[in-house]
Amino acid sequence: MLSRTAITFASAALPLVFGSPVANIAPGVSPRDGVSGTSTFYGGNLNGGACSFTTMSSLPSGIYGTAFSGSSWDNAANCGACLEVTGPSGNSITVMVVDKCPECDAGHLDLFQDAFAVLGATSAGELATSYTPVACPITSPLVLHNKSGTSAYWFSMQVVNHGSPVASLEVSTDGGATWQATTRSDYNFFENQSGFGKDTVDVRVTSTGGKSVVVNGVSVTSDSSVTAAGNF
Structure with missing residues (x-):
């Protein structure tokens, strides 16, 4: 009790390091300082993801899900962390790390499909993105x-x-x-x-x-x- x-x-404060410095991801788009790279998408795995969030029935309101880079996994240290992800058009979403993407490098996120669809067309398969750590809302x-x-x-x-x-x-x-x-x-x-x-x-x-x-x-x-x- x-x-x-x-x-x-x-x-x-303790440092929070997710990857390498960001570069502009598209002409005319200047994302916040963070990590640049690409994003793909998959069906999403909250309860069965590598972060073992089996007691979560859904993500908090306004937060999408993502699998995080295997090369930056750091023994699950980023599980539950939130990232602001900026797409190629300059629009942004907040995602929570709930799973691991073993093959992803430090700049690569494997987003839940609904998250990817907010940033660009799923038919593209891959988008230029950047992300920066933020407090979860x-x-x-x-x-x-x-x-x-x-x-x-x-x-x-x-x-x-x-x-x-x-x-x-x-x-x-x-x-x-x-x-x-x-x-x-x-x-x-x-x-x-x-x-x-x-x-x-x-x-x-x-x-x-x-x-x-x-x-x-x-x-x-x-x-x-x-x-x-x-x-x-």
Whole structure:
């Protein structure tokens, strides 16, 4: 059961790096600084994507989906991140990284088909695009979700619905006096193979921007979820 959520700011922001500097993608179009390249599209895979967002029935309003570059996957570090993608005509959309494109280079996004269709004709198959990281337009609280099999002796937790990319998830078993690190898996869960020996723990999630959300009294019951009182 959730007892309290605290939101704090770290003293320094952590860098968020997605790829190489942007160049103009078409005559007369000057996108924001970011990463230039191309975008293709596919049918889209939210629940079965590499970010393992199985508890999300749909994307937040106003956000489209994309698979992200395999060459920049960085052990799922960009899962849940939002990007502003600019098309060849200068129009832009916001997308969330929910899947992995193993063959895509740093400038290549594989968009959900509905996202691609906003930027250009699907008959083109590929578009010149650029993208830049932005905060997700999410106002509801973030959610902590335990993987099936989680217990006091094997810890695996995911952060869902976060407004900024997650840099770390730490656990305290002594009321916040000390914090223990977890290791992010390639399928976007933060894990400790030995667990923490407790049925409930305190959890501190920190964004790449250095902002932290602390949730106290989180159960480690298998496949359970708890909603925090805030977001990044």
